[in-house]
Amino acid sequence: MTQYVIIGDGISGSSAAETLREKDPDAQITVITDEGEPLYNRILIKEHAKGKLPEAPISIHDEGWYEERDIDLSLNTHVTSVDTDAKVVHTHDSGDLEYDKLLVATGGTPTQLPVDNSDADGIHHFWTFEDARGIREHAEQSDTGVIVGAGLLGIDFAAVCGAQGIEANYLMRGDRWWRYALSADGAEIMHEGMRDVGVEPVFDSGVDHFETDDDGHVTAAVDPNDERYECDFAGVAIGLSFNTEFLRGAGLEEENGLIVDEFMQTNVDDVYAAGDLTRFYDVLLGEQAQNGSWGSAKEQGRIAAVNMAADDEAEQFEWVSSYSITHFDFPFLSFGHPTLGDDYAERKYSDTEWRRIAFKDGKIVGGVLIGDLSPQTAFKQLMREQRVVADQKEVLLEPSVDLDELAPTQEQ
Ligand SMILES: Cc1cc2nc3c(=O)[nH]c(=O)nc-3n(C[C@H](O)[C@H](O)[C@H](O)COP(=O)(O)OP(=O)(O)OC[C@H]3O[C@@H](n4cnc5c(N)ncnc54)[C@H](O)[C@@H]3O)c2cc1C
Secondary structure, eight states: OOEEEEEOOSHHHHHHHHHHHHHOTTOEEEEEOSSSSOOBOGGGHHHHHTTOSOSGGGBOOOHHHHHHTTEEEETTOOEEEEETTTTEEEESSSOEEEOSEEEEOOOEEEOOOSSBTTTOBTEEOOOSHHHHHHHHHHHHHOSEEEEEOOSTTHHHHHHHHHHTTOEEEEEOSSSSTTTTTOOHHHHHHHHHHHHHTTEEEEOSOOOSEEEEOTTSBEEEEEOTTOOEEEOSEEEEOOOEEESOGGGTTSOOOBSSSEEEOTTSBOSSTTEEEOSTTEEEEETTTTEEEOOOOHHHHHHHHHHHHHHHHSSSOOOOOOOOOEEEEOSSSSOEEEEEOTTOOSEEEEEEEETTEEEEEEEETTEEEEEEEESOOTTHHHHHHHHHHTOBOGGGHHHHHSSSOOGGGSOOOOOO
């Protein structure tokens, strides 16, 4: 009987457990998590923090879900190290666990700002349901806010401030939000969305240090230009540090993420990895890539499990990810790898409609859509087909994209 151990009960670990049980009905499966609750919808915790959603719908699995599938779930259990020679997982205070095959699905932890007072009361990071409960409670009592981190997670803090009536300044480095993926035209639509909910974007800024009162509660953020922004609430979302400290000495190749191939296999036999913390071989891109999104993590967990249960490499990870934002009056969608292009096409259609497509070697590798998300199906199809289309930007920028208008594919 094969013994599978999965570290992490986020969407990647949980989807792996489900798939392993389907593929290997007799196996022993253990899922270990240092959180105190089974899988919940991490995407929806922001709605809870905004005050818009009660707790119940956010939970995905209760403990009965694991019992029904004869999966051992170990809550509140922190893995401290892994011995990949002896094939043993060591935990903080729940003993050791032997494995035949191991899945590392431990995701990341928000990075703290390396500035004075960055751990003061009232400064929040956002990753767990517990974080969301704390943010909601504090946001309900707060009047002024500061947000740092001009990316996809930072904007959730802006939405929380907006929904909770906090007057906030969003301090950004550079001249716009998510400057790696958006041009000035696209970003300006997002800035207007922020202003509409009461959040003011501040450019060429950031945080030099936080100020606190005598009780250690944040009172202001001071930016590198010496501008002072009062706040009793602050949200910091400047990136993730991957949870891999417990793998030190285990021989796993790591380079800003755990390196896996397209089968989610690491360089160490019988050790697989899935989810946010992987740097995987992207078969569509033809190189190593990373992705921090729910759908991608779920599929990586499934693919890892299929390959763990098979005797050989059974199925490869081939996926076009998407990440949407629904905080404003207009929808927003990022797909694929919008920052990895060597060529771009973009157009603004109205004050709330904009599109940008990223190409690499003539093929679409990602993009961002604001206002009208309907072309996503066509763009994702072209990505999967790996068609060379960069020479037909006019067709791709038509308000309504008709793939029949593209010239037939040329033989390469
Ligand atoms: C506020 C917020 C909003 C988001 N919005 C979106 C969105 O709109 N769309 C989208 O696609 N994605 C969104 N994401 C990202 C998405 O949630 C993640 O990409 C996805 O949840 C990653 O899943 P994962 O399984 O790789 O990791 P995680 O969900 O991080 O799970 C890893 C688990 O491992 C546990 N763990 C870590 N170390 C150890 C250890 N040593 N021992 C035991 N357990 C350990 C962690 O506590 C955690 O429970 C959002 C994320 C956040 C935080």
